[in-house]
Amino acid sequence: MTTHRPAGVHAAWLPPEAFRAIGSRRTLVHGAGLLVGTVHQEVEQACARYGGAVVRLEPRTAGEPYDGDGTFDLVLALSAPEPPLPGAAQVPACLRGEGRHPAQPTGDEGYTLARQGGVTVVLADAPAGLLYGLFHVVRLGESAFGGDRAPELHRPAVRSRMLDHWDNVDVHPVMGQVERGYSGGSIFWRDGAPRGDLARVRAYARLLAASGVNAVALNNVNVHATETRLLTDRLGDVAALADVFRPYGIRVHLSVGFASPVVLDGLPTADPLDREVRAWWAEAAGRVYRAVPDFGGFVVKADSEGQPGPFTYGRSHADGANMLAEALAPFGGVVHWRAFVYDHQQDWRDRSTDRARAAFDHFAPLDGEFHSNVVLQVKHGPMDFQVREPVSPVIAAMPATRLAVEFQVTQEYTGQQQHVCYLGPMWSEVLGFRPWGADAPTVAAVAAGGAAYGGGAEGGGLVAVSNVGDDPYWTGHPLAQANLYAFGRLAWEPRADPVAVLDEWIDLTFVPVVSGDPEPLRSTLHAMMDGSWRSYERCTAPLGIGFMVRPGHHYGPDVDGYEYTPWGTYHFADRDGLGVDRTRASGTGFAGQYPAPWSEVYESPERCPDELLLFFHHVPYGHVLRSGSTVVQHIYDTHFAGAEEAAESRRLWQKLGAGGLVEPALHARVAERLDEQVRSAEEWQDQVNAYFFRKSGVPDAHGRRIP
Numbered sequence: 001m002t003t004h005r006p007a008g009v010h011a012a013w014l015p016p017e018a019f020r021a022i023g024s025r026r027t028l029v030h031g032a033g034l035l036v037g038t039v040h041q042e043v044e045q046a047c048a049r050y051g052g053a054v055v056r057l058e059p060r061t062a063g064e065p066y067d068g069d070g071t072f073d074l075v076l077a078l079s080a081p082e083p084p085l086p087g088a089a090q091v092p093a094c095l096r097g098e099g100r101h102p103a104q105p106t107g108d109e110g111y112t113l114a115r116q117g118g119v120t121v122v123l124a125d126a127p128a129g130l131l132y133g134l135f136h137v138v139r140l141g142e143s144a145f146g147g148d149r150a151p152e153l154h155r156p157a158v159r160s161r162m163l164d165h166w167d168n169v170d171v172h173p174v175m176g177q178v179e180r181g182y183s184g185g186s187i188f189w190r191d192g193a194p195r196g197d198l199a200r201v202r203a204y205a206r207l208l209a210a211s212g213v214n215a216v217a218l219n220n221v222n223v224h225a226t227e228t229r230l231l232t233d234r235l236g237d238v239a240a241l242a243d244v245f246r247p248y249g250i251r252v253h254l255s256v257g258f259a260s261p262v263v264l265d266g267l268p269t270a271d272p273l274d275r276e277v278r279a280w281w282a283e284a285a286g287r288v289y290r291a292v293p294d295f296g297g298f299v300v301k302a303d304s305e306g307q308p309g310p311f312t313y314g315r316s317h318a319d320g321a322n323m324l325a326e327a328l329a330p331f332g333g334v335v336h337w338r339a340f341v342y343d344h345q346q347d348w349r350d351r352s353t354d355r356a357r358a359a360f361d362h363f364a365p366l367d368g369e370f371h372s373n374v375v376l377q378v379k380h381g382p383m384d385f386q387v388r389e390p391v392s393p394v395i396a397a398m399p400a401t402r403l404a405v406e407f408q409v410t411q412e413y414t415g416q417q418q419h420v421c422y423l424g425p426m427w428s429e430v431l432g433f434r435p436w437g438a439d440a441p442t443v444a445a446v447a448a449g450g451a452a453y454g455g456g457a458e459g460g461g462l463v464a465v466s467n468v469g470d471d472p473y474w475t476g477h478p479l480a481q482a483n484l485y486a487f488g489r490l491a492w493e494p495r496a497d498p499v500a501v502l503d504e505w506i507d508l509t510f511v512p513v514v515s516g517d518p519e520p521l522r523s524t525l526h527a528m529m530d531g532s533w534r535s536y537e538r539c540t541a542p543l544g545i546g547f548m549v550r551p552g553h554h555y556g557p558d559v560d561g562y563e564y565t566p567w568g569t570y571h572f573a574d575r576d577g578l579g580v581d582r583t584r585a586s587g588t589g590f591a592g593q594y595p596a597p598w599s600e601v602y603e604s605p606e607r608c609p610d611e612l613l614l615f616f617h618h619v620p621y622g623h624v625l626r627s628g629s630t631v632v633q634h635i636y637d638t639h640f641a642g643a644e645e646a647a648e649s650r651r652l653w654q655k656l657g658a659g660g661l662v663e664p665a666l667h668a669r670v671a672e673r674l675d676e677q678v679r680s681a682e683e684w685q686d687q688v689n690a691y692f693f694r695k696s697g698v699p700d701a702h703g704r705r706i707p
């Protein structure tokens with residue numbers, strides 16, 4: 001029997017106590033195969049702890065009736081079992097097995113949930129649906145077993161819900177074991193070798209499945225020499241990890257270097273149109289699928305930040321992606337080709353080059369040229385995971401291409417898991433954004449594709465960079481676990497209310513282990529977390545301008561840190577004003593990459609939403625925002641407010657106290673991070689306010705101290 005978690009590791013959102021309601025009841029698990037085995041094992045473990053019972057039935061053929069007539073509180077069964085299950089009289093009539101239950105199929109991963117006559121039933125067409133249905137029952141707790149529940153069909157909005165690990169196999173001299181990782185080392189690798197802690201990986205797979213994630217890329221998109229060998233002599237490492245993810249319905253993918261044929265086998269070229277190169281990739285794909293038959297595919301960062309790519313050979317990104325797609329196609333694999341391509345060596349003096357334009361300029365002309373097993377993976381904003389960016393115009397520009405939208409769960413620019421910053425509300429806003437205006441499809445619909453996208457290309461799904469490491473709390477800051485949970489849940493149901501998702505996480509993580517009334521804990525966590533993304537925005541770069549962080553590691557304020565560098569991330573502040581003119585009329589023309597109505601809204605400083613004003617316009621400090629405040633006064637007000645909100649969070653957590661509601665070690669970990677958050681928020685406040693006071697000479701209207 002597996003354990004729920006390795007010793008010394010926090011259970012995150014599935015402590016054994018979360019299964020209390022199921023564990024004390026009688027459950028029937030019906031169905032065959034690996035994932036049904038996982039379902040059975042989960043219930044069995046809960047029953048061993050809480051005294052319930054579980055019966056496992058393999059499907060039989062019609063005419064071979066089941067023995068006995070069990071009485072069950074919970075039935076988890078593959079749809080339309082024939083012959084009927086024992087105790088079938090308990091199964092609600094609408095779901096009973098004479099033929100199919102209500103017309104709609106559940107698909108590969110969906111399930112129907114109902115309760116009638118004292119029995120709770122989960123029916124699914126396929127085993128993965130049973131697993132997701134089980135976790136739904138876990139979320140419901142005791143309420144899954146009270147009253148009646150009309151049949152509800154639950155299916156994921158997008159098929160592919162993937163986490164990318166930026167884990168290095170070797171320790172990188174600058175980036176460490178995990179690039180942009182804030183939770184210790186990798187859970188897969190240590191110092192060039194597999195960690196071999198497969199119990200930890202299994203516990204991770206279980207957490208991911210319970211949130212809805214079904215794919216994982218194991219290594220960094222910046223592929224160094226050792227990671228390249230994951231395709232050859234290190235393939236066994238990949239197969240071992242795939243074996244652990246598989247029972248939780250999660251497929252593994254690998255990031256591959258475009259120059260692999262050159263690096264690994266000394267081919268003279270990696271030209272995607274070269275016959276030998278194509279044969280090399282076909283052979284490599286075959287080898288991977290022999291080791292991992294359900295392998296998901298390749299992730300590629302090409303011609304980006306120094307990674308090799310097709311431009312070297314005068315080929316297009318469609319040529320590059322399609323070559324890999326052809327190698328994977330015989331096995332049903334997919335290429336996730338990243339659209340994060342821009343000039344990272346631009347001249348800061350050149351005001352006409354605009355990094356925000358780059359992905360659209362490179363990729364929009366290629367719409368329709370990618371094979372159907374290529375997914376173009378687009379960062380949600382045009383720059384790079386800032387606390388506030390407009391939605392990337394690429395998302396609306398490629399109706400004939402499978403698009404995936406990429407988020408960053410790891411908090412590179414949002415406090416590095418030192419700060420509380422619940423990102424659910426940001427992702428929810430992006431997913432619900434309608435690039436073509438009211439009544440037109442949302443970003444989530446583009447990621448879902450097909451019918452949801454008005455008959456557009458099949459969707460590429462949602463992807464996010466993981467925030468997990470070998471830290472005992474998984475994510476460094478224990479409250480950063482909520483971001484991982486929320487990504488999975490919002491990928492499954494993008495319309496879910498992010499505050500309700502946070503509540504679910506609290507319910508699954510803390511409430512099962514609280515002795516006494518959990519309400520003070522719940523309300524404290526909501527007060528600290530619900531608005532923490534906007535609070536973090538107030539603390540840092542104002543009105544959508546972005547960056548202003550310390551170059552390299554990206555933590556803490558440095559207003560001019562990137563201003564005179566080649567990275568294309570400028571604010572252009574001078575004595576009169578700040579912001580980037582991205583209009584068609586007088587700027588870089590980026591606003592014109594959007595369809596109407598946003599091309600017009602963003603073009604106009606009067607209509608542009610305040611929070612994006614400086615992303616699209618260069619304005620004087622005295623420019624009056626839609627809120628009625630001036631730009632410079634807004635900068636002062638938000639920075640004072642952000643620092644005060646950080647201090648208030650700390651007060652709330654201190655008031656909650658250690659012991660009783662949260663275990664002392666966890667309380668101490670959060671308290672220590674809050675001290676740092678308060679310090680850092682004051683640093684942001686003072687540096688940003690001082691900078692703009694000195695540039696503009698405009699005093700704070702309220703006479704507060706600006707150093």
Ligand code: GCV
Nearest residue numbers: 166179180221222301340384
């Ligand atoms: C993995 C940003 C990060 C890099 C990251 C890159 C990417 O530039 O700072 O660490 O590289 O994004 O998304 O490829």
